[in-house]
Amino acid sequence: MLRSLDIRDMLIIDRLELGFQPGLNVLTGETGAGKSILLDSLGFVLGWRGRAELVRQGADQGEVIAEFDLAEDHGAWDVLREAGFTYDDALILRRINSRDGRKTAWINDRRVSGEILRAVSETLVELHGQHDDRGLLNPNGHRVLVDDFGGLSAKQSKVRSAWKDLSAAKKALKIAIARVAELQAEEEFLRHSVAELDALSPTAGEDAELDKSRRKMQASEKIGEDISKAYQALGLNGAEGNLSDAARWLSDAADQAEGTLDAPLAALDRAMAELSDAQAGVEACVDTLAFNPHELEHVEERLFAIRGLARKHNILADELGPFADGLRERLGALDRGASDLADLNADLALAQKTYDEVAGALSDARRAAAGKLDKAMAKELAPLKMERAVFQTEITLAEAGPEGIDTVAFTVATNPGAPAGPIGKIASGGELSRFLLALKVCLTGTDSGLTLIFDEIDRGVGGATADAVGRRLSQLARGGQVLVVTHSPQVAALGDHHWRVEKRQTKDATLSTVIGLSDVDRIDEIARMISGDRITDEARAAAKTLLTA
Secondary structure, eight states: OEEEEEEEEETTEEEEEEEOOSEEEEEEOOTTSSHHHHHHHHHHHTTOOOOSOOBOTTOSEEEEEEEEOOOTTOHHHHHHHHTTOOOOSOEEEEEEEETTSOEEEEETTEEEOHHHHHHHHTTTEEEEETTOSSSTTOGGGHHHHHHHHHTOHHHHHHHHHHHHHHHHHHHHHHHHHHHHHHHHHTHHHHHHHHHHHHHHOOOTTHHHHHHHHHHHHHHHHHHHHHHHHHHHHHSTTTHHHHHHHHHHHHHHHHTTTTTTTHHHHHHHHHHHHHHHHHHHHHHHHHHHHOOOHHHHHHHHHHHHHHHHHHHHTTSOGGGHHHHHHHHHHHHHHHHHHHHHHHHHHHHHHHHHHHHHHHHHHHHHHHHHHHHHHHHHHHHHHTTTTOTTOEEEEEEEEEEEETTEEEEEEEEEESSTTOOOEEHHHHSOHHHHHHHHHHHHHHHGGGOTTOEEEEESTTTTOOHHHHHHHHHHHHHHHTTSEEEEEOOOHHHHHTOSEEEEEEEEEOSSOEEEEEEEOOHHHHHHHHHHHHHOSSOOHHHHHHHHHHHHO
């Protein structure tokens, strides 16, 4: 519920503080007094798009603050919780418009974007008038109204879920068909490549090992002869024999050399040991270099085959194994293609069957709700002096989608025998207002927590019809809050709370203000609405009659 509205320096309002109450709140005043400015200011703080220039002449900025009392389970808190807010005792919206056109908004002293502000405002206030484009005149909203009236949210959820599953099944089948077609186009390549790779069966690191072996064998051909010569030079016919002879000769002479040959003999012993190690190393090298010439040929053939395949597929040699696994997987997918497509077609058929069932159930429920709404509307239109008008909800088959298989449209025939048509084209201004009001009365149970604002929807009606409009507004306000801007004394007299919007002249400016009316003041205001500028005793008497009726 809207608790208060504080307006500063907006258009011709310098400072205005209003406190609203539950029930039917009535705003009256002469044409041009500023009633529309009041609504513009409220729309501004709610984030609605409206006038571009709102700041009062001479002021640096305009500001509007709106305070709402909301239950913890009100829809506004659902929006705010997603934005990181927590429940508070009150909800305070504040928005500033600077002279240069910049607009800044806060919710409970936390700065917010216009998107969040508008999302919250949709759960707080609903504005209706003769040019309403979110309710009766917007065919896109008719289905939503019927669904809300019928309490079909659970069925809607099932349809949306089934549509999501159906769309996913269609997408999966489409992707699979495209994939199979792609694989079929490269089937020859896949089968040949897999066979080629399977025949070679390369392993990780094999290229490096083969290259190392090849280089070693190639090197052995070049250095083998020299190593053999060296081995012979170190043997008995070479260094080993010469060292042995020298050691034997020196040993024979050592007894007569009186110790002078001991050191040379020791050195020869060490040399013989080192020589032995050298012989062993060279012998090992000779054994290592020994190979079968056919082995070199085999190594080179496999090395070249591996490298050739790597070049063919433009990958590294060590990547051939994983690459082969990938080709085998694609070939397997091709071989399984028919079976996989059959499974996906079965999934699609089941998803389609499920969607058809829940969409059909929702369509049946909509038709039932539409019939009840049409009957409820007929009942509401009679007191509004439109008992001969026919309101009908037409439901026709539409392209399937997440909201079902129906198109919903409100049509009316205002006179017997007249053709029915879209409500916005058939109904006159006054008739449209009454259709709108009747619909809101029928849907009032679905608008819990909304403050409803009606801007001169009683225009074009008077007398008993205006009284009927006022009584329906009063009924709509029970247990909630309705604000109505009106020029009808019959409607004004039925208000629970009454404000008069008036314009006052100062030396330098024209300003608009709003005054709460006492019971006595209401008599004069309603009398003014009846008789005009000159309030007569007869007009006051008529006003008292309206107030006590």
